[in-house]
Amino acid sequence: MSKTLSTTMAVGLFIVAAIMAALSAPAMAQDPAPAPQTPGAVQLPAPAVDTGNLVALPSVAPVAHKAKPAVVNIFTVKFVKSGQRNSNRRGFRGTPEEFFEDFFGFQVPPRSNKQSALGSGFIFDPQGFIITNNHVVEDADDIKVKLADGRELTAEIIGRDPKTDLALIKLTTPGPYPYISLGDSDRIEIGDWLVAIGNPFGLEHTVTAGILSARGRTIGVGPYDDFLQTDASINPGNSGGPLLNLRGEVVGINTIIIAGGSGIGFAIPSNVATKIIDQLKANGRVERGWIGVLIQELTPDMAKSFGLDDNTQGSLIGNVVEGSPAETGGLKHGDIIVEFDGKPIKAWQELTSIVADTPIGKVVNVVVVRDKKKVTLKLTVGKLEDDGSSLGGLSSPGFDLGLTLQELTPELAARHDLGGRSGLLVQGVGNDSLAAEAGIQPQDIILEVDRQPVPTLAEYQRIVRQHAKGTPILLWIKRGNQTIFFSLGLND
Numbered sequence: 001m002s003k004t005l006s007t008t009m010a011v012g013l014f015i016v017a018a019i020m021a022a023l024s025a026p027a028m029a030q031d032p033a034p035a036p037q038t039p040g041a042v043q044l045p046a047p048a049v050d051t052g053n054l055v056a057l058p059s060v061a062p063v064a065h066k067a068k069p070a071v072v073n074i075f076t077v078k079f080v081k082s083g084q085r086n087s088n089r090r091g092f093r094g095t096p097e098e099f100f101e102d103f104f105g106f107q108v109p110p111r112s113n114k115q116s117a118l119g120s121g122f123i124f125d126p127q128g129f130i131i132t133n134n135h136v137v138e139d140a141d142d143i144k145v146k147l148a149d150g151r152e153l154t155a156e157i158i159g160r161d162p163k164t165d166l167a168l169i170k171l172t173t174p175g176p177y178p179y180i181s182l183g184d185s186d187r188i189e190i191g192d193w194l195v196a197i198g199n200p201f202g203l204e205h206t207v208t209a210g211i212l213s214a215r216g217r218t219i220g221v222g223p224y225d226d227f228l229q230t231d232a233s234i235n236p237g238n239s240g241g242p243l244l245n246l247r248g249e250v251v252g253i254n255t256i257i258i259a260g261g262s263g264i265g266f267a268i269p270s271n272v273a274t275k276i277i278d279q280l281k282a283n284g285r286v287e288r289g290w291i292g293v294l295i296q297e298l299t300p301d302m303a304k305s306f307g308l309d310d311n312t313q314g315s316l317i318g319n320v321v322e323g324s325p326a327e328t329g330g331l332k333h334g335d336i337i338v339e340f341d342g343k344p345i346k347a348w349q350e351l352t353s354i355v356a357d358t359p360i361g362k363v364v365n366v367v368v369v370r371d372k373k374k375v376t377l378k379l380t381v382g383k384l385e386d387d388g389s390s391l392g393g394l395s396s397p398g399f400d401l402g403l404t405l406q407e408l409t410p411e412l413a414a415r416h417d418l419g420g421r422s423g424l425l426v427q428g429v430g431n432d433s434l435a436a437e438a439g440i441q442p443q444d445i446i447l448e449v450d451r452q453p454v455p456t457l458a459e460y461q462r463i464v465r466q467h468a469k470g471t472p473i474l475l476w477i478k479r480g481n482q483t484i485f486f487s488l489g490l491n492d
Contacts, residue, residue: 058246063195064207066248069148069178070123071241073199074132074155074169076140077116120198120241121145121169122250123179124277128171131277132240133255134160137167139431145171148178148205159280162428163404164224165255166273167240168280180242183249185228185269188212196232196254196265198241208233210263216347217266219256222427223404224353227266228252234265243267275357288356290384291331292324293317294457297348297409298336306336307372314338314369315351318407319458329366329379338374339367356384401464401473401488402433403440407457416445416478422455423447423478434488440477447483448476 119136123129130145137143143155158168171177188194189212196208210232217227230243234254243252252267279286295315303312314336320326331337338345341364345351358364360383367376405424408416412425426444429436446454450473454460467473472487 058193060193060195060207060209060246063244063246063248064197067122067180067195067197067242067244068205068207070180071148071197071205072121072123072130073146073204074119074121074130074136074240075116075144075146076119076137077142077144078139079141118199118202118237119239120237120254122197122240122242123171123177124182124250126176126179128155128173128175128177129158129281130155130169130171131253131273132167132169133253134162134165134167136240137169138162143169145169146204159284159286161276161280161286163222163286164268164272164276165222166253166268166276166280168277180244181249182270182274183245183247183251185251185271188215188228188245188251190214193246194230194232194251195244195246196230196234196238196241197244198234198238198254200233200235200237202237206238213264215269218347218349219266223406224272224356225349226269226272226353227256228269230265230267231263232265233263234267238265272353287360288384289358289360289362289381290324291326291329291355291379291381292321293326293331293337294319294321294407295337295348295351296407299410306334306369308336308369313344313346315345315348317368319456325379325382330377331366331368331379332370335368335370335375337366337368340364341366355381402430402435403446404428404430405446405457405460407455408445417481418445418447418478421447421478422453424454424457424460426477438475438486438488440475440486441479443479445478446475447478448474450474451476 117136117140119132121130121132121136124131137157138160140157143157144152145155146152154172155169156172158170160167192212194210194212196210198206200206210230212228213231214229215227217229218225219227228243228251230252232243234257236257238254238257241254242250243254245251249270251270253270253273254265254267256266258264276286294317296318298306298308298312298314298316300310300312302316303310317326317331317333317335317337319333320331337351340351340354341358341362343354345354358381360381362381363378364381365376365378367374369375404427406412406427408418408423408425413422416425423445426435426440426442426446428442429440446460448454449460449463450467452459452463454463464473472489475486475488477484477486
């Protein structure tokens with residue numbers, strides 16, 4: 001053996017011996033090197049974590065798995081004249097042209113006479129009945145529905161209700177189909193988890209989750225506003241899709257988002273939708289009760305003027321229609337309705353929906369505050385004629401321009417920056433009406449009719465009623481930051 005090899009083996013044996021000694025020696029705890037200290041700093045101990053109190057967020061996977069087969073994508077085609085747009089839409093429709101107009105305030109000229117729109121919906125009956133928004137299918141010449149399994153089928157409209165923005169359509173191909181059930185929207189509470197499924201921007205069967213942020217929202221888009229507010233992400237194309245609780249039941253129909261309002265979406269409560277859909281399924285239309293009064297908010301200042309201190313509960317009657325059930329029953333302007341058919345009126349807007357849901361022909365008790373005293377009256381509920389007349393039950397016996405109007409509350413006037421002017425808010429425009437042909441849109445403010453101010457619905461009625469037949473009627477309207485004149489041609 002050479003000297004070099006012998007030396008190498010000796011060194012190797014020494015290293016092995018050192019390693020074995022280190023392994024066999026007892027472990028010695030060493031204090032870590034002290035961390036550098038900042039002058040004047042106080043070192044706090046790390047907080048103890050009690051893992052026993054941690055609560056895991058619920059998984060929405062079971063809800064999505066249960067509901068997705070019944071959620072559908074809806075594609076509609078409408079053939080229109082060049083430059084024509086749907087003036088009755090609510091919320092967003094999802095077409096590029098409308099998306100740019102809603103977000104950036106300018107209109108992209110249509111590229112052809114064929115407009116496409118997309119939305120969502122869900123099957124709630126194995127026969128193929130689908131709930132969606134009215135603005136998704138309104139005026140559609142062709143409706144295609146894409147199911148979760150990839151099939152594309154044709155659907156037909158069974159009935160629509162523009163006032164609540166609900167529609168019922170049905171697949172023309174016989175079922176059965178997977179479906180999800182409508183739940184009880186009154187059982188969910190603010191803070192409960194909710195799941196939205198839909199077709200935002202064409203991204204099929206997108207699932208988002210959030211909580212119920214608020215309920216009973218009135219946002220000025222219709223006479224029967226009663227929305228659920230959620231922060232579950234809702235975008236253009238989600239319209240008509242389901243909002244579900246963690247049991248997989250539909251508690252809302254996603255309908256509206258606020259432009260620029262990240263995390264703010266609105267859904268029609270399932271309990272509201274059920275009443276509408278049942279009528280559409282049975283009759284293809286919705287019939288509502290009517291008493292013929294114009295109501296408004298009882299503000300604190302008004303309450304004091306009526307000698308009610310700060311009690312603002314109830315609906316203040318601003319006008320009573322001549323010959324209406326309200327007039328026959330003895331109601332007068334200045335009365336404050338605090339109870340209708342046994343139901344207390346807390347928020348003034350509640351009366352509209354309560355009257356609408358009351359069976360036509362039913363005799364009801366109405367409790368009003370008159371001259372600081374409660375008075376009980378009886379009246380027979382009439383039928384609301386769907387003729388484009390005003391929300392409060394006022395009709396326009398002269399000409400039907402096809403407008404649904406609301407008097408401005410101080411809050412609405414401030415929101416629309418009227419600069420001290422008065423006017424009427426356009427909440428709806430009837431299909432194929434004179435107003436629609438002229439280009440009047442929801443959220444327009446009518447300032448004048450025939451060069452005369454219209455601070456109230458009664459004044460609007462008077463001017464329209466007295467307008468000479470066969471001559472155009474002139475409307476001066478505020479839209480955004482602009483004021484525009486519209487001339488509506490009237491027939492004899």
